Amino acid sequence: MKILLTAALALGLLAVPAQASPAHDAVRYASVKGCGDDDAYHPCGFWRLTTHDGRTRLLKDAAVVAREADGKSSVYQAAPLAVSGDGLKIAYLTRQGRLAVRTVGGGVRLLPGDALPRIAQYSITLHLSGDGSRLAAVFGDEKPRATRLFDTATGRRLGTVPGAETFVDFSGDGDEVLTSYDGDEGTYDLRVYTDTGQRLADVSPPQLVAANSPEALAADGRTTASLVTGDRPELVLYDTRTDVVTSRVPVKLPAGHDLHALDWTGVNEVTVHLVRARDDRPSIMSVHRLDVLTGKLKLRDRYRLRTDSYTFAACGG
Amino acid sequence: MRITSAALAAALATAVTAAGAAPAAAQGPPVARLAWIKSCPDRDAVEQACGRWRLVLSDGRTLTVKDSATNRIGGDGAKALFESALTLSADGRWLAYERAGDHRLVVRRVGGAAKVLPASLVPKRTGTDPVELRLSPRGERLVVAFPDADPPVPARIVDLRGGGITKLPVEDEVEALSGDGDEVLVRRHLPDNTTKLVARRLDGTGLERTPPQVVMGATVLALARDGRTVAAFVPGHEDRRKPPGLRLYDLATGELSAARPLPLKPADGPDRARWLDDDRLAIYQVHASDRGSTVIRVLTVDAATGATRPSWRVRVPEDSYSYTIAGE
Numbered sequence: 001m002k003i004l005l006t007a008a009l010a011l012g013l014l015a016v017p018a019q020a021s022p023a024h025d026a027v028r029y030a031s032v033k034g035c036g037d038d039d040a041y042h043p044c045g046f047w048r049l050t051t052h053d054g055r056t057r058l059l060k061d062a063a064v065v066a067r068e069a070d071g072k073s074s075v076y077q078a079a080p081l082a083v084s085g086d087g088l089k090i091a092y093l094t095r096q097g098r099l100a101v102r103t104v105g106g107g108v109r110l111l112p113g114d115a116l117p118r119i120a121q122y123s124i125t126l127h128l129s130g131d132g133s134r135l136a137a138v139f140g141d142e143k144p145r146a147t148r149l150f151d152t153a154t155g156r157r158l159g160t161v162p163g164a165e166t167f168v169d170f171s172g173d174g175d176e177v178l179t180s181y182d183g184d185e186g187t188y189d190l191r192v193y194t195d196t197g198q199r200l201a202d203v204s205p206p207q208l209v210a211a212n213s214p215e216a217l218a219a220d221g222r223t224t225a226s227l228v229t230g231d232r233p234e235l236v237l238y239d240t241r242t243d244v245v246t247s248r249v250p251v252k253l254p255a256g257h258d259l260h261a262l263d264w265t266g267v268n269e270v271t272v273h274l275v276r277a278r279d280d281r282p283s284i285m286s287v288h289r290l291d292v293l294t295g296k297l298k299l300r301d302r303y304r305l306r307t308d309s310y311t312f313a314a315c316g317g
Numbered sequence: 318m319r320i321t322s323a324a325l326a327a328a329l330a331t332a333v334t335a336a337g338a339a340p341a342a343a344q345g346p347p348v349a350r351l352a353w354i355k356s357c358p359d360r361d362a363v364e365q366a367c368g369r370w371r372l373v374l375s376d377g378r379t380l381t382v383k384d385s386a387t388n389r390i391g392g393d394g395a396k397a398l399f400e401s402a403l404t405l406s407a408d409g410r411w412l413a414y415e416r417a418g419d420h421r422l423v424v425r426r427v428g429g430a431a432k433v434l435p436a437s438l439v440p441k442r443t444g445t446d447p448v449e450l451r452l453s454p455r456g457e458r459l460v461v462a463f464p465d466a467d468p469p470v471p472a473r474i475v476d477l478r479g480g481g482i483t484k485l486p487v488e489d490e491v492e493a494l495s496g497d498g499d500e501v502l503v504r505r506h507l508p509d510n511t512t513k514l515v516a517r518r519l520d521g522t523g524l525e526r527t528p529p530q531v532v533m534g535a536t537v538l539a540l541a542r543d544g545r546t547v548a549a550f551v552p553g554h555e556d557r558r559k560p561p562g563l564r565l566y567d568l569a570t571g572e573l574s575a576a577r578p579l580p581l582k583p584a585d586g587p588d589r590a591r592w593l594d595d596d597r598l599a600i601y602q603v604h605a606s607d608r609g610s611t612v613i614r615v616l617t618v619d620a621a622t623g624a625t626r627p628s629w630r631v632r633v634p635e636d637s638y639s640y641t642i643a644g645e
Contacts, residue, residue, distance in 0.1 A: 183531075184554050184557055184559045185531045185534065185551045185554075185562065185576065186531070186534040186551065186552060186554075187530040187531050187534060188530065204529070204530060204531065205530070206511075206527075206529060206530070207510075207511040207512065207527060207528070207529070207530055207533060208509055208510075208511050208527075210530050211509070211510035211511055212509070212510055228508075228509045228510060230508055230509075230510065231508045232508040232509070234509065
């Protein structure tokens with residue numbers, strides 16, 4: 001699942017129409033407050049978890065300000081955090097710097113002390129799969145470092161994918177990984193791996209896919225979904241094994257929205273996060289279920305983004 | 318779409334006859350390699366185009382295009398910022414440009430007489446400011462395009478032998494004329510964020526296809542005489558030490574050849590290319606030295622193997638404001 005990090009965004013609630021929704025105590029999004037003036041703006045307080053029943057809890061054991069590789073505070077940078085698509089698992093760094101996965105209404109699992117390399121914490125990005133069973137730790141260090149994949153139930157490292165590639169998505173069921181790669185001839189290539197790091201596909205997709213990022217990988221570990229935004233929106237399905245566009249379905253997208261995230265949440269369903277920016281007023285995030293066969297869009301959730309928070313991480317699914 | 322201009326046909330017929338009757342020089346007719354216009358500081362010490370366009374010939378001589386304009390004009394008729402429009406055919410025998418005074422477009426053989434093209438080629442409301450000119454390799458066709466005009470203006474193809482004028486669909490972005498000038502390679506941007514290539518014929522019809530990423534990512538495209546084969550020059554990759562490459566793409570079938578690596582440094586991919594015949598291309602490399610001098614190197618490339626061979630080179634005068642290479 002995608003971690004959605006956007007500086008200077010905060011989240012507030014709008015009245016949400018009653019819909020079939022995730023569990024009441026599932027996390028809708030996590031956010032950190034920003035403090036200080038423009039030139040000294042920094043994350044402060046605790047990570048706040050806002051749940052689907054509208055309550056907010058504090059994640060007091062999570063690191064908020066990222067540390068440098070030597071352990072000193074970076075002061076201005078936030079430590080990484082990810083929420084699973086179902087909103088039931090949160091991955092983060094503890095205040096002691098350990099990689100941890102917490103289950104909503106359950107316990108916390110600390111991953112081994114050597115789970116992460118000794119690099120600045122702000123160079124680490126975390127991604128949880130839709131069901132939270134898999135965790136990817138991506139390192140944005142100067143030299144490429146392999147992305148590490150973990151089983152969150154056992155804390156065991158399952159495998160790695162090459163650090164020169166960009167992590168795009170876990171598959172809908174979490175046991176494959178989609179990456180993108182800059183090909184030698186300037187193309188945008190896609191690669192699929194098992195969660196143990198075995199490569200399943202390596203393809204240079206058609207313009208239609210490459211020009212409409214991001215892609216979401218289905219549970220079959222081969223089909224990607226892309227959403228064409230703009231004048232004539234459509235959902236595009238593409239098979240990474242056969243290099244064939246298998247479906248193009250028109251979609252009615254609300255006007256004036258930007259695509260924020262795309263994730264598979266069912267056999268024939270992707271979930272779409274859209275953001276509507278408004279002048280001088282808080283942006284609005286809306287979450288829609290999209291039937292990939294019919295192109296029908298159904299609103300699942302809607303909330304307001306405030307401008308007074310340093311960063312946030314929404315559940316993807 | 319086609320407008321026939323009888324007057325133009327008659328004028329061009331005269332031009333060809335006159336040139337044919339002209340006494341040929343010992344080495345054959347003059348061949349231009351480069352056209353350039355001088356740079357002079359104005360009262361505020363800002364460099365501006367000045368004087369007339371000049372042609373550097375293959376034998377080293379220089380000819381001045383005495384009736385060429387210095388600057389373009391806007392829709393209001395006032396002098397625009399940049400140097401006037403001018404282009405040379407790849408064979409170096411023809412030039413098309415904007416003349417001084419009324420800013421009408423003219424075409425002439427190098428060293429021959431000028432023929433004025435219809436004033437309707439350039440809309441009054443834009444002036445020559447957004448005009449981009451391209452001649453086919455042997456000067457049979459002229460494209461008059463308006464790449465940045467707002468609102469958009471459709472490009473025109475002038476048949477310099479027959480005299481007809483074809484207006485292209487306004488969405489067509491002109492890339493280049495084919496090797497024989499019978500088609501224009503154009504790009505069309507689609508609502509799904511992809512780009513289509515069309516080999517547009519003079520009758521307005523076209524052969525079109527949405528090519529793979531590698532073709533659209535190529536820095537230079539050239540359409541062959543057959544009107545369907547596109548040469549796509551793919552830039553090299555400096556970090557991975559991969560040389561530039563050539564791929565051939567067939568607009569009729571969608572077939573894409575394997576990459577042919579070129580014996581060039583990763584950063585030395587071509588800046589321009591055109592087909593010479595059915596098997597060979599000419600590629601142009603612009604080498605700018607630290608001291609400010611610029612040399613244009615032209616190589617021939619075997620389309621089947623990617624093997625290259627030096628063809629000719631020309632130095633750009635250091636006091637030039639702007640230049641254009643034959644076949645650019």
